[in-house]
Amino acid sequence: MGELVKFIAQSLVDNPDQVSVNEVRGEQSIIIELKVAPEDMGKVIGKQGRIAKAIRTIVKAAAVKEGKKVIVEII
Amino acid sequence: MKSVETTGKTIEEAILMAVAKLGVQRDNLEIEVLEQPVKGLFGIIGGRDARIRATVKKSIKDEIKEFLSRVLELMGIEARIEITEEKSQIMVKLSGQNMGLVIGRRGETLDALQYITNLAVNKSRNDCKRIIIDTEEYRSKREETLRKLAKRLANKVQRTKKSIVLEPMNPYERRIIHSTLQNHPYVTTYSEGEEPYRKVVIKLK
Numbered sequence: 194m195g196e197l198v199k200f201i202a203q204s205l206v207d208n209p210d211q212v213s214v215n216e217v218r219g220e221q222s223i224i225i226e227l228k229v230a231p232e233d234m235g236k237v238i239g240k241q242g243r244i245a246k247a248i249r250t251i252v253k254a255a256a257v258k259e260g261k262k263v264i265v266e267i268i
Numbered sequence: 269m270k271s272v273e274t275t276g277k278t279i280e281e282a283i284l285m286a287v288a289k290l291g292v293q294r295d296n297l298e299i300e301v302l303e304q305p306v307k308g309l310f311g312i313i314g315g316r317d318a319r320i321r322a323t324v325k326k327s328i329k330d331e332i333k334e335f336l337s338r339v340l341e342l343m344g345i346e347a348r349i350e351i352t353e354e355k356s357q358i359m360v361k362l363s364g365q366n367m368g369l370v371i372g373r374r375g376e377t378l379d380a381l382q383y384i385t386n387l388a389v390n391k392s393r394n395d396c397k398r399i400i401i402d403t404e405e406y407r408s409k410r411e412e413t414l415r416k417l418a419k420r421l422a423n424k425v426q427r428t429k430k431s432i433v434l435e436p437m438n439p440y441e442r443r444i445i446h447s448t449l450q451n452h453p454y455v456t457t458y459s460e461g462e463e464p465y466r467k468v469v470i471k472l473k
Binding site for chain 2 (some may be wrong): 196197200201205240241242243244246247248250251253254255257258
């Protein structure tokens with residue numbers, strides 16, 4: 194799941210080498226922490242969080258199979 | 269990716285050389301200047317040619333395919349990707365099992381995929397083209413539903429003489445409503461509110 198977030202983020206930003214993802218697996222949920230270069234923040238969040246929302250939607254669909262709640266946090 | 273390095277008296281000359289060598293149109297080449305030309309003394313002594321590297325750009329179809337197949341793979345979805353290029357837009361058709369998952373509630377996931385693909389693929393291109401992703405005719409069916417809804421609500425507005433505010437829709441769906449009722453004799457449409465909660469209003473003319 195982290196790989197998916199990482200790949201999408203890397204395709205959107207100007208500094209793909211500065212994208213990092215940390216996955217914290219809990220019992221019922223997975224938290225994915227996404228970190229990008231400060232100047233790339235807008236590229237993964239978007240106007241009114243539109244891009245962030247789209248990323249979350251895609252990840253949610255991918256997580257259906259795992260039966261776990263996935264939370265994507267941009268830090 | 270195919271690329272060549274060429275030299276010439278000027279950058280222009282080097283580029284023409286690369287065009288000839290690769291047999292590709294200039295618009296499809298990415299040019300990187302490795303060395304600026306230096307004019308020598310009296311144009312003879314100590315001059316240096318321009319040196320460039322020309323790389324053939326990937327076609328937009330290739331890029332879409334590469335991006336989407338990786339995303340779908342990471343999502344754990346097996347799908348066939350079919351891409352057709354039209355005048356101003358590119359149609360991507362996905363097929364396979366589990367397409368319900370790709371569509372999502374009210375096409376939510378499909379829209380998200382389409383939005384992200386547009387951003388990712390068009391980021392590095394100046395020949396920006398709209399990419400539309402569809403599966404199992406979802407979009408055409410949805411369009412049909414929206415057209416019917418628009419007509420039904422227009423009749424209601426005409427009858428009750430009261431405006432109707434529709435639920436929030438994305439620009440693509442709003443456009444369908446507007447265009448359906450464009451030439452309606454008694455009602456007119458406009459949008460109000462801010463994205464992503466922008467809504468279409470149907471009112472009496």
